[in-house]
Amino acid sequence: MTAATTTMRILIPAAVGAFALLQPVWAESAAEVRVTYSNGQFQPGVVNAPVDKPVVIRVKNLDAKALEFESTSLRVEKVVAAKSEGVVNVRALKPGRYEFYDDFNASAHGALIVE
Amino acid sequence: MQTALAFYALGNLFYGTDAAVAQDASSWREIETKYIFGFTTGSGIGLEGEKEFSVDSVGRFGKRDGHYAATETKYEFEVTPSQFVQIEFGALGSTHNIGAMTTLDGRNQAAFGGGFAEFRYLAVERTSNNPLSVTLAVEPTVRFIDETSGAGVHNFEFETTVNADIEVLKNRLYAGFNLLYEPEVTRTATDAIQREAQFGGSAALSVRLAPNLLIGGEVWYLRHYNSPTLSDFTGDALMAGPTLYVQFTPKVFMTAAWNAQVWGREAGNSLTLNLSEFQRHRARLKFAFEF
Numbered sequence: 212m213t214a215a216t217t218t219m220r221i222l223i224p225a226a227v228g229a230f231a232l233l234q235p236v237w238a239e240s241a242a243e244v245r246v247t248y249s250n251g252q253f254q255p256g257v258v259n260a261p262v263d264k265p266v267v268i269r270v271k272n273l274d275a276k277a278l279e280f281e282s283t284s285l286r287v288e289k290v291v292a293a294k295s296e297g298v299v300n301v302r303a304l305k306p307g308r309y310e311f312y313d314d315f316n317a318s319a320h321g322a323l324i325v326e
Numbered sequence: 327m328q329t330a331l332a333f334y335a336l337g338n339l340f341y342g343t344d345a346a347v348a349q350d351a352s353s354w355r356e357i358e359t360k361y362i363f364g365f366t367t368g369s370g371i372g373l374e375g376e377k378e379f380s381v382d383s384v385g386r387f388g389k390r391d392g393h394y395a396a397t398e399t400k401y402e403f404e405v406t407p408s409q410f411v412q413i414e415f416g417a418l419g420s421t422h423n424i425g426a427m428t429t430l431d432g433r434n435q436a437a438f439g440g441g442f443a444e445f446r447y448l449a450v451e452r453t454s455n456n457p458l459s460v461t462l463a464v465e466p467t468v469r470f471i472d473e474t475s476g477a478g479v480h481n482f483e484f485e486t487t488v489n490a491d492i493e494v495l496k497n498r499l500y501a502g503f504n505l506l507y508e509p510e511v512t513r514t515a516t517d518a519i520q521r522e523a524q525f526g527g528s529a530a531l532s533v534r535l536a537p538n539l540l541i542g543g544e545v546w547y548l549r550h551y552n553s554p555t556l557s558d559f560t561g562d563a564l565m566a567g568p569t570l571y572v573q574f575t576p577k578v579f580m581t582a583a584w585n586a587q588v589w590g591r592e593a594g595n596s597l598t599l600n601l602s603e604f605q606r607h608r609a610r611l612k613f614a615f616e617f
Contacts, residue, residue, distance in 0.1 A: 310356060
């Protein structure tokens, strides 16, 4: 067995294990934000989250057509089918205002305030 | 009649531009800055999970004598796997139309040119409290056709850039800056090895006239060396020109730019402009489709 093979046999399981361990930690420490989409608008229009914590945004689409939750500053996009819920995972954020919108509907927008 | 229809179509394309100039831009959606500065690359890395296919052509035109036209087109796939990393890769196609030149052989050809990959890491992210955003990028490229002469070669290039931009006025005015270091090594058909590098930077301004339309200008200063360690200076050039960015739909956009060499020098001679390592004009046209 070469040194390279031995190294890979140690490193790959270690990396997989570390990744698996991090997932529940990330999920436990994330702040959860809930947004409802109804009649082509986000409710509430402004939501809040704490600084330096990952954020899980749960988007519940009550309308009869799909929406695309999108944000340039959050750097996420997620299509949420009609009458269903989508989950958007966001990194730990710095203080500020992060705007989001429905890419399928020019008039639907909201903001996440991190403070 | 046809002219009137063309203007009407153009007016529709940049819908409500006059009204948009007077609008409150704070109500506009934020824009991805990567492609709004022409040859200068903005810091944007896209949205996590987003994919894009684009056709990106750069043409170089005019040398000291004869006629010279060369293009290189990137057929590019781009993906953003995380909120900090973007990866691109693709194939290169090149064309060369060269004739009556004293320094290059005449040729008229179109060929598969090679391949490339690019890795971008967002090092400083813009927030509502910090207008600056910085991305670090590396782009290894393999070419089988020499960019300048069109001759068959094996060329390995490792472009390293810092892409920074500042949102000067919210949703309205952006400034972009690039720092470039591009070492490369080429094995010619006669097995000669050539090592060289380009070093330089750019500054660009782009103003958003309408939610889907930005125009601007950029300036590039580039130095060329016959050494990757920047020890054998052969010449430099200053290029400047206008830029255009149009978002046709939320998922389809184009960017265009044109640069003219406004100043240049070649080491060891007093000729105006540097037309040995650079060209009189260069132009860029890119169409992209996100999905």
